[in-house]
Amino acid sequence: MSEASILVVDDEPDVRRMLQVILDKNGYGVQGVSSGLEALVAVNEREPDLILLDIMMEGMDGWEVLKLLKMEERTRDIPVVILSARVEPRDKIRGLQEGAVDYITKPFSVKGVLNSIDLILNPTVS
Amino acid sequence: MGILGSARRLRREVGRDGVTASSHDDWPTLHSRRGSSLRRRFVVAITALVGVVLVVLALALGLSSRQRLQSEIEAHARSYARLAVGPFCRAYETYFDSGHSKFLQLVDDLAELSSDLVAVEIYDTTGRVLYSTGSLRESTSLVPVARPDVVSEDPRVRAAARGLDSVAWRTPRPVRYYTVMEPHVEEWGRHRYSVAFHFTYDSLGAVTQAFLVSLVVPTTLSLGIGLLIAILLARQSLSPLEKLIAGARDIGSGRLDRRIELTSDDEFEDLASTLNRMAARLAGSIVELEESNLALQQSNVELKELDRLKSDLLANVSHELRTPLTSMQGYTEAMAEGLLGPVNRGQEEALEVCQRNLDRLLTMIGELLTFSRLESDRLAMQRRAVDLTEVARSTVEAVRSARGVGRELVESFGEGPFVVDIDPERIGQVIENLLTNAVKFTPEGGRIELRLVGEAETVCVEVADQGIGIEPLEQSRVFDRFYQVESSSTRRYGGIGLGLSIVKQILDAHGCGIELESQVGVGTTFRFRLPRAVEESDRDLPLVRVLVVDPDAAFARQLTAEIERCGWGWRVVPSAQAAKLTVQEGEVDAVILDRLLPDGDAFDLVREWRSQDATRGLPVVVVSERSDQPVAEGLGAIAFLAKPVPAGVVAKKLRRQLEPSSARCILLVADQVDRELRETSRSLRPLGFWWRRWRDNDSTKLLVDGDLRAVVLFDRRRSPLTPWGSVVPLVLAASLPVIVWADAEHAAEVRASLADAGIDWGEVVSSRRELRQRVEQLRRTRDGVTVWKDSST
Numbered sequence: 001m002s003e004a005s006i007l008v009v010d011d012e013p014d015v016r017r018m019l020q021v022i023l024d025k026n027g028y029g030v031q032g033v034s035s036g037l038e039a040l041v042a043v044n045e046r047e048p049d050l051i052l053l054d055i056m057m058e059g060m061d062g063w064e065v066l067k068l069l070k071m072e073e074r075t076r077d078i079p080v081v082i083l084s085a086r087v088e089p090r091d092k093i094r095g096l097q098e099g100a101v102d103y104i105t106k107p108f109s110v111k112g113v114l115n116s117i118d119l120i121l122n123p124t125v126s
Numbered sequence: 127m128g129i130l131g132s133a134r135r136l137r138r139e140v141g142r143d144g145v146t147a148s149s150h151d152d153w154p155t156l157h158s159r160r161g162s163s164l165r166r167r168f169v170v171a172i173t174a175l176v177g178v179v180l181v182v183l184a185l186a187l188g189l190s191s192r193q194r195l196q197s198e199i200e201a202h203a204r205s206y207a208r209l210a211v212g213p214f215c216r217a218y219e220t221y222f223d224s225g226h227s228k229f230l231q232l233v234d235d236l237a238e239l240s241s242d243l244v245a246v247e248i249y250d251t252t253g254r255v256l257y258s259t260g261s262l263r264e265s266t267s268l269v270p271v272a273r274p275d276v277v278s279e280d281p282r283v284r285a286a287a288r289g290l291d292s293v294a295w296r297t298p299r300p301v302r303y304y305t306v307m308e309p310h311v312e313e314w315g316r317h318r319y320s321v322a323f324h325f326t327y328d329s330l331g332a333v334t335q336a337f338l339v340s341l342v343v344p345t346t347l348s349l350g351i352g353l354l355i356a357i358l359l360a361r362q363s364l365s366p367l368e369k370l371i372a373g374a375r376d377i378g379s380g381r382l383d384r385r386i387e388l389t390s391d392d393e394f395e396d397l398a399s400t401l402n403r404m405a406a407r408l409a410g411s412i413v414e415l416e417e418s419n420l421a422l423q424q425s426n427v428e429l430k431e432l433d434r435l436k437s438d439l440l441a442n443v444s445h446e447l448r449t450p451l452t453s454m455q456g457y458t459e460a461m462a463e464g465l466l467g468p469v470n471r472g473q474e475e476a477l478e479v480c481q482r483n484l485d486r487l488l489t490m491i492g493e494l495l496t497f498s499r500l501e502s503d504r505l506a507m508q509r510r511a512v513d514l515t516e517v518a519r520s521t522v523e524a525v526r527s528a529r530g531v532g533r534e535l536v537e538s539f540g541e542g543p544f545v546v547d548i549d550p551e552r553i554g555q556v557i558e559n560l561l562t563n564a565v566k567f568t569p570e571g572g573r574i575e576l577r578l579v580g581e582a583e584t585v586c587v588e589v590a591d592q593g594i595g596i597e598p599l600e601q602s603r604v605f606d607r608f609y610q611v612e613s614s615s616t617r618r619y620g621g622i623g624l625g626l627s628i629v630k631q632i633l634d635a636h637g638c639g640i641e642l643e644s645q646v647g648v649g650t651t652f653r654f655r656l657p658r659a660v661e662e663s664d665r666d667l668p669l670v671r672v673l674v675v676d677p678d679a680a681f682a683r684q685l686t687a688e689i690e691r692c693g694w695g696w697r698v699v700p701s702a703q704a705a706k707l708t709v710q711e712g713e714v715d716a717v718i719l720d721r722l723l724p725d726g727d728a729f730d731l732v733r734e735w736r737s738q739d740a741t742r743g744l745p746v747v748v749v750s751e752r753s754d755q756p757v758a759e760g761l762g763a764i765a766f767l768a769k770p771v772p773a774g775v776v777a778k779k780l781r782r783q784l785e786p787s788s789a790r791c792i793l794l795v796a797d798q799v800d801r802e803l804r805e806t807s808r809s810l811r812p813l814g815f816w817w818r819r820w821r822d823n824d825s826t827k828l829l830v831d832g833d834l835r836a837v838v839l840f841d842r843r844r845s846p847l848t849p850w851g852s853v854v855p856l857v858l859a860a861s862l863p864v865i866v867w868a869d870a871e872h873a874a875e876v877r878a879s880l881a882d883a884g885i886d887w888g889e890v891v892s893s894r895r896e897l898r899q900r901v902e903q904l905r906r907t908r909d910g911v912t913v914w915k916d917s918s919t
Binding site: 012014015017018019021022025026056085086087089090093096097105106107108109110111 | 445446448449450451452453454455456457459460463465466484488495677678679680722751769
């Protein structure tokens, strides 16, 4: 089985880099982009198995990206995990209502993120 | 505030109606009604006075002149009698027997001399009538005519006939006349005859009448003139008052620049100048008040804006702080886990320190965020009845495992249970903050105690430490935000000084205060009291209870507000698990369910309910995305709603289900719904009847217009006043079947009072079984036919 590909969308280079390093070490193929628009372009080129999406970004924000992904037939089924520093419960609810699979608040536990990804990509395990 | 308030009101009135009268109720009527009434009263008084004086004068004048006239008539009569007695007697003696016509001629001539004379009689000394003229005048036939040769019956006449003195008397009404009895003394003193002359007062009446007639004209004239003078006088003397009223009205309606110009040189002028001065001062102070008000408003707006900015800033700062921490936390954790290559012992220790400090930073940021939310009221308290012991215990556990190293944490809980009405999460945070605070200031090896003490209506919570204590002067300030006892303590004890401020805010939101006792060097005790939850059995319970399953507190609040408006009860739970348990308890009449639950799919829950007998018919409203609608309907949800749900929709859908048309309803009239009553109404639902609770507003209409099936009056004799007293006439008018529920011990009493009130309808039941029987009977009854009236007789 080829390695699962994950798209990391975050405008904070340090966070993006950290996630790339850690996911890479855990055997995932990672691509990082720094804006909503780049994310849509990347998805259009090659659909990833999973998207880690930040919400607060300059320009097109995570909400818009999520909405566009869910509108498109081809990209609707790509699981999206939101990683955001917004901790208000209503943001969490909104994220899940708009189709995200999980909503993890920053700063997050690396183990938690890895667990979540693992659960989504290998639902039969556990 | 009082002055400001009234000034604002005044200003508002001035502003609203700058020039004209501000309120049509007060001023114009004052002017038109009271002003004219005063003038009218003035005129009437003067005229009445003049009239009374005139009438009294006229009466006095009339009476006195009448008196004078009467005595004149009488004097004339007496002198006539004195002069005429001689000729009468001589004529009688000379001609009566011989030459009678000559005698009559003489009598006529003598009588002609007095116009008032009406009759003449000649008596002898025994009082016998020798001769009587009879009535001399047609008009005065009233004088009784003496018959000749008869001795008079009048003793006065007999006495006068005997005597030698002239005697006169008045004969009063109805035949008013004056009689003069004159003796005829001949030469040598011989006395054989006396003559009685009768005079009428008729001329007096004519004179009086003429006098009165001549008086009417001048009196009327004088009255008219008096009236005129009175009006003029009134206008003259009241015109300054009218000016004053007009001026005062203008001033009152806000024209404070209005001045009353009045130079009447009397008290009115004083009053006018006083009013003018008042208006001037009022104008001055209003300007001042307006200015200060404006300034206050401005600073108020600025302060609010500042406060909002600060809250936003705090929220933003906490958000911005999280982002850099994310990569730090990630790398630290990854390194510690060995993901980035092997770590040696020293590096491991360093990473541990990093991790611990990251945790501390995160806690502080969390505090900041909580605080900013509390400040901006965005954190609503989710209060419910919970056992405080559990909250306290788990908090102590958490603190003990996280930071309680080296200090003794003691739980000292009194006699429970401590069921209180609180937001358990927030109160947990209060206890945690107090414990953390205690740990922070208590040296290692010290003892910290958490005490719960039951009181009548509250549970007292105390956190006592053996810390450094707080100076008396500092004690009132420890709850201020960002405050720390010494600025150096920030460095020594860490934290950003929000913990106690959060404690205070949360307790404030619960309506509780917090107090502290402290002694420097000995320790500090914080103390607050939480309200005990009201026992359900004491509460007026709603007939219908709706369970709201939604993790979104704001949305749940919108729903519960609607539910409350319907007069129903509610309970909010955030998760599928809690929903399942609550429904199992069997206290739920309907469920509003959010599709998105943190611990499972709402549809699974509905499926489970539909598969069980007890919950198969449970009305469920699902709130979710539009695409879920077919699934929801397939599961038998009574309604499907997509967020955002417009206000009122949920209540409408539920009402249709929970309060069907009145034809299937029984109206329940009770002063208080207790658990038994609700159980009863619930147990009758399978019979196909729904219950409506009597509520004053709409139940009257329901009774009058609706076609209810029956009315059940619950008389539990809880209150001395029978709760349905006022309802009975309406029920009578609606001629509905009536069941009265009274506890067995009161049943006889209630029956008697029904009989006393002349009510011969209505069944009195005392148990659920009896009630059930009656209602079943009702079900068997065809519409419009009542059985109870028959069956009870």
